[in-house]
Amino acid sequence: xxxxxxxxxxxxxxxxxxxxxxxxxxxxxxxxxxxxxxxxxxxxxxxxxxxxxxxxxxxxxxxxxxxxxxxxxxxxxxxxxxxxxxxxxxxxxxxxxxxxxxxxxxxxxxxxxxxxxxxxxxxxxxxxxxxxxxxxxxxxxxxxxxxxxxxxxxxxxxxxxxxxxxxxxxxxxxxxxxxxxxxxxxxxxxxxxxxxxxxxxxxxxxxxxxxxxxxxxxxxxxxxxxxxxxxxxxxxxxxxxxxxxxxxxxxxxxxxxxxxxxxxxxxxxxxxxxxxxxxxxxxxxxxxxxx
Numbered sequence: 001x002x003x004x005x006x007x008x009x010x011x012x013x014x015x016x017x018x019x020x021x022x023x024x025x026x027x028x029x030x031x032x033x034x035x036x037x038x039x040x041x042x043x044x045x046x047x048x049x050x051x052x053x054x055x056x057x058x059x060x061x062x063x064x065x066x067x068x069x070x071x072x073x074x075x076x077x078x079x080x081x082x083x084x085x086x087x088x089x090x091x092x093x094x095x096x097x098x099x100x101x102x103x104x105x106x107x108x109x110x111x112x113x114x115x116x117x118x119x120x121x122x123x124x125x126x127x128x129x130x131x132x133x134x135x136x137x138x139x140x141x142x143x144x145x146x147x148x149x150x151x152x153x154x155x156x157x158x159x160x161x162x163x164x165x166x167x168x169x170x171x172x173x174x175x176x177x178x179x180x181x182x183x184x185x186x187x188x189x190x191x192x193x194x195x196x197x198x199x200x201x202x203x204x205x206x207x208x209x210x211x212x213x214x215x216x217x218x219x220x221x222x223x224x225x226x227x228x229x230x231x232x233x234x235x236x237x238x239x240x241x242x243x244x245x246x247x248x249x250x251x252x253x254x255x256x257x258x259x260x261x262x263x264x265x266x267x268x269x270x271x272x273x274x275x276x277x278x279x280x281x282x283x284x285x286x287x288x289x290x291x
Contacts, residue, residue: 021045024126029173029254030151039173042126050074052125087210087266088227097124104130114140137161166223167216170260176253178215178261187245194241202269205230211238211265217258219249230269
């Protein structure tokens with residue numbers, strides 16, 4: 001019996017050693033192997049003992065920016081330990097796979113006892129969505145229920161962490177991104193003024209905040225969400241500032257039609273003993289600049 005156990009333990013990791021490192025490219029709205037614009041690149045590196053590392057890069061126009069890293073370790077042939085690093089979530093998950101009759105897999109990502117995400121994929125590494133994908137917040141409350149076809153988003157329903165319903169069919173990758181009038185500088189000026197008016201002490205915070213905006217197909221802000229916050233008070237100030245911001249949005253476009261779009265706005269707060277006095281945009285990131 002001991003010999004059989006040892007053979008199993010040795011052969012399981014070897015099954016993944018034969019796999020070759022692969023690079024996958026995704027176009028607008030998750031399209032696989034696009035002939036045109038490449039929005040996302042995933043590098044899959046197969047390591048020893050069945051371990052896998054997947055790095056996800058976003059095309060910024062001036063180069064590839066690393067936005068997501070997954071380190072995956074097999075616990076057995078259907079359960080994996082995931083260590084994830086990204087703006088939205090950094091931590092450890094457990095992923096299980098169940099083989100379906102059509103050769104696809106049902107995967108489930110758990111954060112302790114909470115199901116973070118579950119759905120159907122055609123591949124284990126990387127995930128290629130094909131069917132219904134359900135996502136939850138860390139509290140277990142629903143975040144979205146989406147339908148995919150060969151990794152392209154078809155439709156979805158979405159909720160804020162407090163349960164507030166967001167518009168349906170929100171896309172994160174489009175042919176044409178939304179355009180703000182009279183310009184980004186005016187938007188950032190309003191955010192800066194809102195923080196100054198609140199008399200919030202910026203010297204008490206440091207780090208990176210990530211804000212998500214839903215720009216509707218009618219050209220309005222349909223919801224504001226703090227993806228990664230720093231302070232509850234500052235979170236509330238920022239949400240309120242975006243909701244009250246004056247100006248108009250030209251909606252995003254996909255396949256020649258206006259669509260709802262989820263736009264991510266990162267803001268870096270850098271500690272200094274000096275006063276923060278301006279907000280500038282550099283390489284897709286907002287920075288508070290000191291005197």
